[in-house]
Amino acid sequence: MIVAKRKPFExxxxxxxxxxxxxxxxxxxCVAVCLVGGEKEVGILNAELSMARKIDGNPIDLGATTLERxxxxxxxxxxxxxxxxxxxxxxMACGAGIQFLAERYPNKPVLPxxxxxxxxxxxxxxxxxxxxxxxxxxxxxWTGGICPVTMCAKGLYxxxxxxxxxxxxxxxxxxxxxxxMIYERLAAQGRLDLIMEFQPITAWQNQKPRTLVQxxxxxxxxxx
Amino acid sequence: MTDMKNTDMxxxxxxxxxxxxxxxxxxxxxASEIAGxxxxxxxxxxxAELGSKKGPELIGLKEEYKGLQDLEDKIKTDSNxxxxxxxxxxxxxxxxxxxxxxxxxxxxxxEHNVGAIVVATDFATGSLNEKYGLSPADNVLTQSRxxxxxxxxxxxxxxxxxxxxxxxxxxxxxxxxxxxRVLKSTLALQEIDGxxxxxxxxxxxxxxxxxxxxxKESREKGAVYFKLTEKPEIIENGKTISFFDTxxxxxxxxxxxxxxxxxxxxxxxxxxxxxxxxxxxxxxxGFLQNDNVHFFPVRSNRDGIFVAGSTRExxxxxxxxxDVENIALEVRDLLGDGKKSVAKNKAVxxxxxxxxxxxxxxxxxxxxxxxxxKKAVISPVACQGCGICASECPxxxxxxxxxxxxxxxxxVKSGVASGNGTPRILAFCCQNSxxxxxxxxxxxxxxxxxxxxxxxxxxxxxxxxxxxLNAFVAGADGIxxxxxxxxxxxxxxxxxxxxxxxxxxxxxxxxxxxxxDRLCFVGTASNMGSGFSSIVVDMEKRINELGLSPLK
Ligand code: SF4
Ligand code: SF4
Ligand code: SF4
Ligand code: SF4
Numbered sequence: 001m002i003v004a005k006r007k008p009f010e011x012x013x014x015x016x017x018x019x020x021x022x023x024x025x026x027x028x029x030c031v032a033v034c035l036v037g038g039e040k041e042v043g044i045l046n047a048e049l050s051m052a053r054k055i056d057g058n059p060i061d062l063g064a065t066t067l068e069r070x071x072x073x074x075x076x077x078x079x080x081x082x083x084x085x086x087x088x089x090x091x092m093a094c095g096a097g098i099q100f101l102a103e104r105y106p107n108k109p110v111l112p113x114x115x116x117x118x119x120x121x122x123x124x125x126x127x128x129x130x131x132x133x134x135x136x137x138x139x140x141x142w143t144g145g146i147c148p149v150t151m152c153a154k155g156l157y158x159x160x161x162x163x164x165x166x167x168x169x170x171x172x173x174x175x176x177x178x179x180x181m182i183y184e185r186l187a188a189q190g191r192l193d194l195i196m197e198f199q200p201i202t203a204w205q206n207q208k209p210r211t212l213v214q215x216x217x218x219x220x221x222x223x224x
Numbered sequence: 225m226t227d228m229k230n231t232d233m234x235x236x237x238x239x240x241x242x243x244x245x246x247x248x249x250x251x252x253x254x255a256s257e258i259a260g261x262x263x264x265x266x267x268x269x270x271x272a273e274l275g276s277k278k279g280p281e282l283i284g285l286k287e288e289y290k291g292l293q294d295l296e297d298k299i300k301t302d303s304n305x306x307x308x309x310x311x312x313x314x315x316x317x318x319x320x321x322x323x324x325x326x327x328x329x330x331x332x333x334x335e336h337n338v339g340a341i342v343v344a345t346d347f348a349t350g351s352l353n354e355k356y357g358l359s360p361a362d363n364v365l366t367q368s369r370x371x372x373x374x375x376x377x378x379x380x381x382x383x384x385x386x387x388x389x390x391x392x393x394x395x396x397x398x399x400x401x402x403x404x405r406v407l408k409s410t411l412a413l414q415e416i417d418g419x420x421x422x423x424x425x426x427x428x429x430x431x432x433x434x435x436x437x438x439x440k441e442s443r444e445k446g447a448v449y450f451k452l453t454e455k456p457e458i459i460e461n462g463k464t465i466s467f468f469d470t471x472x473x474x475x476x477x478x479x480x481x482x483x484x485x486x487x488x489x490x491x492x493x494x495x496x497x498x499x500x501x502x503x504x505x506x507x508x509x510g511f512l513q514n515d516n517v518h519f520f521p522v523r524s525n526r527d528g529i530f531v532a533g534s535t536r537e538x539x540x541x542x543x544x545x546x547d548v549e550n551i552a553l554e555v556r557d558l559l560g561d562g563k564k565s566v567a568k569n570k571a572v573x574x575x576x577x578x579x580x581x582x583x584x585x586x587x588x589x590x591x592x593x594x595x596x597x598k599k600a601v602i603s604p605v606a607c608q609g610c611g612i613c614a615s616e617c618p619x620x621x622x623x624x625x626x627x628x629x630x631x632x633x634x635x636v637k638s639g640v641a642s643g644n645g646t647p648r649i650l651a652f653c654c655q656n657s658x659x660x661x662x663x664x665x666x667x668x669x670x671x672x673x674x675x676x677x678x679x680x681x682x683x684x685x686x687x688x689x690x691x692x693l694n695a696f697v698a699g700a701d702g703i704x705x706x707x708x709x710x711x712x713x714x715x716x717x718x719x720x721x722x723x724x725x726x727x728x729x730x731x732x733x734x735x736x737x738x739x740x741d742r743l744c745f746v747g748t749a750s751n752m753g754s755g756f757s758s759i760v761v762d763m764e765k766r767i768n769e770l771g772l773s774p775l776k
Contacts, residue, residue, distance in 0.1 A: 009735040028619060033581040038618035040690065044732075047693035052736040054775050066619070125586045125616075 001121075002030040002094040003128040004037065004114040012045070013052055015111045016060065016090065023086040024113070025079070025101065026066030027093035035126055036114050037092030039066040045092070045113060070097025076104040083108060137202055142194045144185030149202075151178035157199040232625065233565050238321030238605060239339040240562045241266060242555060245313060245498060248275030248346035249292055250533035250544045256295045257552040258342070259304040263559060266336050267299070268327055269309045270494065274300075275346065292541070308334070312494075316341065316501055319592055319606035320528025321564060339559045340528045341502065342551055343512060345492035346544075347534035353485050355395030357458055363480075364462050367405050367487045374412045385418035389465055389480035393426030394455045395488075400432035401540050402486050407438040409484070414445045421447040422478055424456055424465065450476070458483075489538045502529055503591050512536050522551050525716055526591045527606045528558060566604035569625030571613065575599045577621035584613035584622060589685075589716040610715035611686025615725070620690075627682055632691055639677035640698040646675040647701040647767035651760060652691065654684045656714055657750045658706030662760075664753030671757050673764040675701070684708065685718030689725045692743065693732065699776040702742045702767045704760065709747040719747065739770050 016022055024042050032038030046062040053060040063086060067075045070093035083089070088109040091098040095116040102110035118130035135149045139157065149155045153171045160179035163170025167180045186192050240263050244254045247269025255267040269275070274296050299305040311329040318324050323341060327334045349368050351360075358364050365373075370388075373379040392406045393399075406423060413419045421442070428451060430436045443449065450456075456467035462483040469476045491510030499506040504524040507513045512524065513536040522530050530551045533544025571592075573584075578599035585593045585600060592606035593613060602613070602622070614622040620629055640648050653659035659680045665672060681687055684707030695703055705726050707719035726745040733740050746759055 009732070028577075028579055032579050032618045035581075035583065035618045038579070038581075039577070039620045040618045043620070043690050044693060047690065047697050048732050048736050050697055051693070051738060051775055055737045122582070125583055 001033055001119070002096075002116060003034045003118050003120040003130070004031050004094050004116045006036055006041070006045070007113055007115055009048060009052075012090070012111075012113055013049065016049065016088070017058075019060070019087045019109075020058075021061045021063075021086050022088050022090050023063040023065065023079075023082065024090045025070065025092065026064075027070045027091075027097050028066050029069045031093055031097075031114060032066070034120075034122070034128055039064075042066055042092060045090075069093075070101050073100065073104060076101055079105070135202055139199055142197055142199065143182045144189065144191065144194075146178060146182045146185060148178045148182065151176070151181070157201065159195065232568050234568050234604075235563055235565050236321075236604070238559065238562055238564050239323070239337045240264070240559045241336060241338045242559070243313075243323070243325050243336060243338040243341045244268065245341065245343050246275075246345040246492070246494075246535070247271075247307070247309065248344070249541055250346055250535070250539075250548060251275065251342075251344035252292060252295050252299060253545050253548045254342050254344045254532055254551065255299050255305050255307075256302075257548055258555055259299065259302050261552055261556050263304070263339075263555065265299075265305045266325075266327075266338065267305055267307045268311045268313060269307070270312055272309055274307065274309065313498060313501055318594065319603035320526070320558065321605040322603065323528065339562075340530065340555050342530045342532055342555070343495075343498055343502070343504075343524075343535045344532040344548070345494055345498070345535045347489045347538050348492050350488040350490055351485070352395040352488050356391055356455060356485055358462055358483070358485060361461055363482055365482055365484050367402075367409070367484055370409050370482075370484045371405070374409055380416060383413065383416050383419060383482075386481040387420045387422070387478070388413055388482045388484060389422045389424060389462075389478065390484045390486070391424050391455075392486040393428065394424065394452065395486060398427040398429045399489065399538070400429050400435060401489060401538055403429060404432070404435060404438075404540060406484075406486065407435060407442060410442045410447050411438060411445075414442065414447065422465075422480065423447060423449045424467075425449060425451055426453070489534075492534070495535065502526065504529055504531075511538075520550065520554070522547050522554065525589060527608070530554060564605060567609075567625055568604065569623075570604050570609045571602045571607045571611070571622055571624050573600050573602055574621045574623070577619045578617075579619055579621075581618060583616050583618060587616045587721075588613050589718075608683075608715060610683035610718050611681065612683070612715060612718055612721050615686055615688040615690075615721070624682065624686060627686055629688070629690070632679070632681075632688070633694060635679050636691055636695045636700075637698050639679060640695060640700045647673065647764055647772060648675045648699065649673055649677070649702040649704065649760060649763055649767065650695050650700045651676060651678050651704040651706055652681055652684070652687045653678050653706045654708055654718070654748075655680050655682055657708040657712070657752075658746075658748040658756065660750035661748050661752040661756040662706075664751070665757040668753055670754055671761055673760055675764070676760050683713065683715045683718035684722035685713075685715055687722050687725065689728055692725065692729045696733075696738060696742070696773070696775060699773055700742075701770075701773045702763045703744070704763055705743070705745045706748050706756075706759075707745070709749055712747075712749070738773075738775070741766055741770060742773065 024046050026039055026042040027037050042064045046064055069075050083105050090111050090113050091101050092113045098112045119132040120128040120130045123129055130150055133149045153169050164177040169175040169177045242258050242263050242265050244251050244265055244267045247267055255265045259265045308329055311327050314326040314328045316323050316325045321339045323338050325336050325338055351366055390406050410421050413421050430439050456465050458465055464479045466475055466477040495510045495512055496506055499512055504526055512531045524531050532547040532551055533539040590606055590608050592603050594601055611624045614624050639650050653662055662678045687705055705722050707722045713719040723745055730740050
């Protein structure tokens with residue numbers, strides 16, 4: 001899932017300073033699950049903002065809504081009838097959702113209330129770990145299910161650098177060395193031969209924004 | 225506050241079979257008692273045999289041992305008891321009244337739907353030879369080995385004319401049950417021709433039931449007790465034991481034929497694994513004790529799961545069996561005739577809003593939540609209505625009967641309205657403590673601020689961050705979050721959640737620029753009427769110093 005965190009309150013307040021009527025838009029998927037942008041967080045942020053603005057002598061009128069997902073146009077359509085009542089939209093979705101919201105309502109300023117942080121997994125309530133940098137060519141099949149792009153400070157594809165230190169990465173003693181973990185996992189599974197397989201350097205497609213069409217949908221796209 | 229009406233109740237069917245884990249002295253009794261109440265019991269034992277043969281701690285006490293043997297024979301022929309030996313619990317899904325337990329026996333996995341689970345492991349023993357500098361030898365026996373010898377008529381004869389020395393209470397803290405084992409074997413040895421018994425003991429704790437009597441009886445029959453403050457000198461792996469007697473002012477040396485070393489009693493190794501599977505609390509030494517004062521000691525933190533005897537604390541047979549009798553009563557109470565009347569709206573998940581984030585599942589202290597196809601599901605039987613889940617849900621998808629968000633916000637708003645110049649103070653009060661204390665303060669006409677409004681919550685865990693912030697938005701001058709004292713919460717962690725949320729709110733108030741002193745978290749007890757009064761009066765004073773809220 002996409003993991004995000006709330007922006008510093010001051011920053012949000014500053015972004016909103018010239019608006020008097022704003023709609024806060026939550027997203028009911030990834031950011032709700034990582035406890036940052038669901039219905040509850042929308043309510044809390046609005047309460048905070050309205051207190052702060054009242055104290056500043058510049059009250060603000062805030063609306064609240066939480067969409068199923070902000071990264072699908074169909075759900076964004078639901079705002080069609082209300083958007084005009086507001087001067088700006090404050091989105092609590094991830095960067096993808098915020099941009100889609102801005103694209104759908106190009107005449108409205110759309111402002112981010114969260115910092116999109118990473119693709120991660122949920123270790124415990126409110127605790128997330130980055131797991132994937134969406135590199136575009138996954139090597140987990142050779143690396144015992146441990147991502148060297150995310151877990152190795154240098155994103156090395158073919159074994160550790162010279163800095164591996166007793167299982168830890170040279171950048172920090174609390175950071176486990178990805179390649180040490182990969183070795184241990186493969187060794188335990190009796191698949192160490194995989195570590196000798198050479199992985200070509202990645203094309204780093206992520207240097208330009210990528211589009212992905214699931215294979216089954218390519219034809220339909222063309223036809224459409 | 226709308227109280228729940230009978231019409232909000234529904235009748236549901238629950239499973240009435242009971243799973244008993246552990247086929248030792250505690251488990252056998254549990255199976256027999258619970259089957260005796262008419263419920264089908266599945267008794268699971270990891271070893272090949274049930275426990276009467278391997279209860280070393282019993283063997284000194286023949287009558288009890290026999291009682292256990294009889295029970296074992298009885299449950300073996302009872303059609304209401306299914307015995308699974310060499311079996312263990314693999315997983316347990318579901319909630320009270322409807323657990324699905326998966327048990328493995330050899331390669332087979334057997335699934336059972338049960339209404340309640342009783343953990344009835346016995347204690348395990350561990351050698352303390354090393355503490356006395358002894359190594360195993362023909363003349364060095366553990367207490368368990370001595371118990372075994374005494375249980376067999378043939379072995380017993382071989383003990384005739386032997387001098388036996390016991391070492392107890394010098395290798396570990398004195399423990400009544402450890403001493404009881406020594407006293408039982410001493411009395412048994414004294415029945416054998418020509419047996420002499422010497423006991424080297426540290427602190428002799430004879431306060432426990434019957435120990436004093438056994439101690440006296442054994443002394444009258446000639447057992448010699450040496451009370452020592454430190455270990456005696458042990459020469460040649462126990463061939464000779466020597467210590468300096470400060471009264472006689474000389475060394476006392478004895479060369480026993482056999483030396484019997486006390487054993488450490490500890491929790492069954494299985495406990496931790498079982499606790500993990502059942503999601504119940506484990507104490508530091510591996511005992512599954514629940515020290516919440518609101519619960520009977522045999523109850524775990526999860527409804528429908530009970531802990532008996534040495535599962536929760538080292539217990540001899542009598543106290544383990546008392547636990548089992550209490551559990552049998554609780555099980556009858558819980559399962560009844562398999563029909564249960566439950567509140568429909570105790571905690572309800574809105575299917576359209578739930579995003580299955582698992583937050584509620586992870587937070588519920590009673591393990592009352594699981595998930596179905598498209599949403600979290602709350603068992604009306606297991607749910608205690610504390611509202612922790614509702615206040616943590618990121619989608620506000622859970623509503624608690626009588627305490628819905630809408631009702632709560634309504635109360636907050638009306639509580640803040642109508643302020644005629646006096647500070648409006650909202651006190652969110654846990655109904656188990658602060659609310660009662662507040663009512664007491666009111667009845668006894670203790671001093672209470674005019675602008676005070678108490679808002680009852682089922683547990684402090686229901687006090688949502690939203691309520692606190694919205695109360696300030698609505699113009700509250702001060703807010704008190706009143707929970708039970710630490711360790712006293714009926715829902716274990718409701719007060720902790722409330723405290724966390726107050727800390728969160730502090731951070732937000734700071735960001736917003738509202739004085740933090742307007743918000744206060746306090747622990748209270750239901751009998752603290754005057755305490756309640758002084759807390760709220762203090763709050764009013766503080767508000768008067770700060771002035772009314774700038775948010776009015
Ligand atoms: S907008 Fe972002 S946070 Fe919301 S569903 Fe889409 S990816 Fe997840
Ligand atoms: S290799 Fe790592 S970054 Fe690349 S797709 Fe796989 S998990 Fe993601
Ligand atoms: S916390 Fe709320 S959204 Fe998450 S699983 Fe529970 S009910 Fe669903
Ligand atoms: S109200 Fe309390 S007991 Fe009931 S499901 Fe929610 S957290 Fe669990």
